[in-house]
Amino acid sequence: MSQPVAPVRHVLIEGNKSYHQITEDLCSPTEKAPSREWIVVFALATAFVGLYVFAIVWTVWKGIGTWNLNRTINWGWDITNFVWWIGIGHAGTLISAILLLFRQRWRTGVNRAAEAMTIFAVICAGQFPIFHMGRVWMAMFTIPFPNTRGPLWTNFNSPLLWDIFAISTYFSVSVLFWYTGLVPDLATIRDRASGFRRKMYDLFSFGWTGSAKHWQRHESLSLVLAGLSTPLVLSVHTIVSFDFATSVIPGWHTTIFPPYFVAGAVFSGFAMVQTLMVITRKVLNLKEYITINHIESMNKVIVLTGTIVGVAYLTELFVAWYSGYIYEQFAFYNRVFGPYWWSYFGMMFCNVVSPQLFWSRSIRRSVWWTFFMSILINIGMWFERFVIIPTTLARDFLPSSWSLYSPTWVEISMFLGTIGVFFFCYLVFTRVAPVVAVAEVKAILKVAGDQYIGPKAKKAHGHAHSEPATKKAEEEG
Amino acid sequence: MAAQSKKVLYGLYNDEEELKSAIKTANAQHLDIMDVFTPFPVHGLDPILGLKESRLHIMGFVYGAIGALFAFLAMTWIFTSDWPIVFGGKPYWSVPAFIPIVFENTVLYSAWGMTITFYTVCGMWPGVKAKTLDNRITDDKFCIAFDVSDAPEGDVKNLQGFFTKTGAAEVNVKMM
Incomplete structure (x- = not known):
């Protein structure tokens, strides 16, 4: 069968779509009244936002003593949750930036939603260190400006301050990248709307017209922002890992932490993208845009990064044994067989053993398996951070100060609350903006639509379109 | 500058390939294209429109x-x-x-x-009113626009002929 583009290309847009049909399908969820499922989930998310607000007010009012941290275990659920959320916040920029540089077309189906997810996950992550400060109104003193205390500055040599810079930069650059990509799509919604809706979208689409020069600049901006975001996304989790790796605590003081944290972040981020995409494509009826091919591609990333994480876990153990240093060896013995052994084995099972199922093509292409596995990985990656943080601290330098830790209802509520905040933001996003990048999908239609490539490609039609499609593929390299 | 109103003659095409060949025809006939509007970035448009690389x-x-x-x-x-x-x-x-x-x-x-x-x-900012020629440009239409504010009747006829010949689906005039 003669195909207009290379047969290795997957069909990424199904259902014989025209440009207009793409606009219709992707914009209509923002124009219709919300479905019953949406309302139910939104009400649930709002309830959890309420729980979050309550836990925060309680923490600030009563003080940080309402958490179960003690002198030995001074980082518990708070920093565990912080690192977990930051990790989840890595997939969006990875998909939109690194996959853009690698010219992976399947990113167009999922990038917009994944970027939004990144932003919401970073918002959730930020809550934990900020409220862990205790006197939260002092949070502004982390920003280096000459203040009323005299010319006293922040410590620029501290990884905790690097974190402030890394995460705030990551957040603001992600917002820019996401919003700039969204502007043409908001203009599409604007041009379909009337009355007050039109006025609002007029405001938010910044007067976009689709002029050729504007598109050229837009492409140039997107490419450079992608180039900037690629090292940025890698730097953020590297710097988060420095919070641990530059300390002198056995079990934290390891050089493997930066790459291991980055791989883990990509792993957990993709798992969360899968969780959201599997639901989104069903509820918003986007199965023709977020296809099984997209899901399979992401599952491949999951099996790769899951295996990298597994190798890192084993390397850690090996190096601890090989070092011949008994305190390092004890730290890792404690990690595996200590009081929190169940979290170590939970982590090993969820992150290393279970993703290996994705070597099977039929499991990779099964929506139910994908959803189940994504939840498992989300749990496993939470365990990983728990294993690193409280387990290591629980057995510190002096056996007389060894301790155990379990969270109070305040810490549990705050964590569940941030999940509510995350879903609340995501659900609002699905109502106001297209969750799939409209213009980008149109741009790849002729090289990824099922009427042009794949087994369903129209033969009669094929000749007329084969030439431009091939040309286009060549131009894009 | 912004307050002045322009008379714009524009044609809408259904496909980016039609648009590209129409632009090539316009270049051959030395027609002065005001702007081209597309619903998504069309590759290969910049060289034929003579747009310099963005700085x-x-x-x-x-x-x-x-x-x-x-x-x-x-x-x-x-x-x-x-x-x-x-x-x-x-x-x-x-x-x-x-x-x-x-x-x-x-x-x-x-x-x-x-x-x-x-x-x-790009002159884009919150609150800027979009100078939209046609609502379908952000949907599925590809547009070539000519500024005909001072053009004599003959030139306008000529441009309309160009649109018909190159297969434009619609030709309209708009003041903006």
């Missing part, structure tokens, strides 16, 4: 360099002259420890600078 990325470099220099010099000044403090017995001017913040600031300045420049040079 935005050069500005990105400049902003990034400013960010890097600012972060490095600020930390140097603070730690060596404004308020020197010894942290863990390290020298005041502990350059390797400055790398993460210098990097983050480079990215921050470059990204914000470029984005603000992009919106400024």
Whole structure:
């Protein structure tokens, strides 16, 4: 069968779509009244936002003593949750930036939603260190400006301050990248709307017209922002890992932490993208845009990064044994067989053993398996951070100060609350903006639509379109 | 400039390939295209429209360099002259420890600078009223526009003939 583009290309847009049909399908969820499922989930998310607000007010009012941290275990659920959320916040920029540089077309189906997810996950992550400060109104003193205390500055040599810079930069650059990509799509919604809706979208689409020069600049901006975001996304989790790796605590003081944290972040981020995409494509009826091919591609990333994480876990153990240093060896013995052994084995099972199922093509292409596995990985990656943080601290330098830790209802509520905040933001996003990048999908239609490539490609039609499609593929390299 | 109203003659095409061949025809006939509007970035449009490569990325470099220099010099000044403090017995001017913040600031300045420049040079900002010729341009129509404010009747006829010949689905006139 003669195909207009290379047969290795997957069909990424199904259902014989025209440009207009793409606009219709992707914009209509923002124009219709919300479905019953949406309302139910939104009400649930709002309830959890309420729980979050309550836990925060309680923490600030009563003080940080309402958490179960003690002198030995001074980082518990708070920093565990912080690192977990930051990790989840890595997939969006990875998909939109690194996959853009690698010219992976399947990113167009999922990038917009994944970027939004990144932003919401970073918002959730930020809550934990900020409220862990205790006197939260002092949070502004982390920003280096000459203040009323005299010319006293922040410590620029501290990884905790690097974190402030890394995460705030990551957040603001992600917002820019996401919003700039969204502007043409908001203009599409604007041009379909009337009355007050039109006025609002007029405001938010910044007067976009689709002029050729504007598109050229837009492409140039997107490419450079992608180039900037690629090292940025890698730097953020590297710097988060420095919070641990530059300390002198056995079990934290390891050089493997930066790459291991980055791989883990990509792993957990993709798992969360899968969780959201599997639901989104069903509820918003986007199965023709977020296809099984997209899901399979992401599952491949999951099996790769899951295996990298597994190798890192084993390397850690090996190096601890090989070092011949008994305190390092004890730290890792404690990690595996200590009081929190169940979290170590939970982590090993969820992150290393279970993703290996994705070597099977039929499991990779099964929506139910994908959803189940994504939840498992989300749990496993939470365990990983728990294993690193409280387990290591629980057995510190002096056996007389060894301790155990379990969270109070305040810490549990705050964590569940941030999940509510995350879903609340995501659900609002699905109502106001297209969750799939409209213009980008149109741009790849002729090289990824099922009427042009794949087994369903129209033969009669094929000749007329084969030439431009091939040309286009060549131009894009 | 903005207050002046223009008379614009525009044609809508259904496909980007039709649009591209129409632009080539227009170039051959030395027609002065005002602007081209598309629902998504059409590859291969820039050379035939004679658009020069955007210089935005050069500005990105400049902003990034400013960010890097600012972060490095600020930390140097603070730690060596404004308020020197010894942290863990390290020298005041502990350059390797400055790398993460210098990097983050480079990215921050470059990204914000470029984005603000992009919106400024495109004349896009919250509250700017879009000069839309046709609502379907952001949906599925590809548009070529000519400024015919001062064009004599014959030229307009000629342009309408051009649109018909190149297969435009619709031809309209709009004041803007």
